[in-house]
């Protein structure tokens with residue numbers, strides 16, 4: 001179904017074959033726009049966008065954004081970057097390059113064609129936060145030389161580049177600080193907590209809790225996040241962000257495990273592993289700014305979103321064993 005759209009725009013989505021990117025491409029197509037999806041398939045898959053390939057307004061380009069890209073577009077959503085700790089630590093130098101060189105290229109492109117450009121930044125810019133919940137004014141507490149630094153510092157530098165292109169060249173920028181987001185099309189093996197716990201439970205394996213499980217995260221369902229990203233892109237030109245996007249309802253990892261076990265109908269006891277180095281103890285967004293500027297707040301409760309995600313993984317596994 002096509003939503004109301006007065007002006008058809010040509011929109012570039014980098015990382016469009018990934019988890020968030022594929023949902024965003026879908027949404028922007030249904031809003032009536034022309035979509036150019038650029039992805040090097042580092043962590044994304046063709047499967048995520050197969051259903052879009054025949055759409056007359058969808059185009060796919062296999063390309064690594066650390067190399068220059070010359071196309072003509074009106075808007076750019078720059079999402080390309082591995083996002084789970086296992087993936088971004090697999091080739092940390094490439095992770096930093098994607099955030100830094102990739103952002104320079106996308107900003108250079110935006111400058112040449114006068115496109116509005118949005119950065120998918122992250123709550124990881126706050127590191128292991130000393131302020132709770134986190135507000136946009138907090139500068140963060142990041143270890144610059146630890147195993148997570150390629151991601152955290154890469155995104156921090158990307159934010160710097162966005163703001164310098166804005167100040168120096170007058171670019172229209174939007175910086176989203178995305179907090180933990182989950183839903184269908186997460187990778188089953190990317191090591192993130194929601195996909196790990198669901199996959200383990202569906203396979204009859206014990207859930208692996210790192211540390212004592214008392215660390216916290218706030219989980220935003222993908223549909224809420226897509227709505228937020230589109231609203232952010234459409235805020236007035238003088239609004240740059242950064243703006244926190246995420247669900248402010250906070251859970252311990254132990255509580256998350258209990259929710260998933262109950263929804264899948266398992267009584268297996270979790271097992272406990274060592275907490276990874278530099279793992280943030282607590283994370284929860286203050287979304288006052290998003291509420292005020294974008295009139296947005298998440299509407300999908302954890303159990304509702306988890307049920308959809310569990311159904312997705314159940315179907316994937318059924319399909320794989322058929």
Ligand code: NAD
Nearest residue numbers: 015017018019020040041042043044064065080081083181
């Ligand atoms: P994902 O790994 O599913 O998607 C990232 C996509 O970028 C993949 O399709 C991958 O192949 C592509 N990519 C990676 N490097 C590239 C390169 N050099 N050139 C072209 N394409 C490249 O991850 P996601 O969860 O969909 O995350 C999307 C964006 O949102 C990322 O920038 C991530 O940092 C940000 N983010 C996500 C979360 C979350 O909870 N999912 C939280 C904070 C920020």
Ligand code: UDP
Nearest residue numbers: 067068069070071104105106107108109112
């Ligand atoms: N760039 C790109 N596509 C474009 C325009 C620029 O990929 O359409 C790249 C370009 O190769 C350069 C980067 O973006 O490496 C930054 O461009 P900018 O014009 O800001 O800087 P300069 O070219 O002066 O280094």
Ligand code: UDP
Nearest residue numbers: 085191192193194196208209210215253279
């Ligand atoms: N985690 C866990 N068991 C797992 C995977 C992750 O206990 O199987 C924990 C992890 O240590 C962290 C939290 O869950 O404290 C969220 O991890 P994730 O990798 O999903 O996201 P991030 O740390 O980037 O917020």
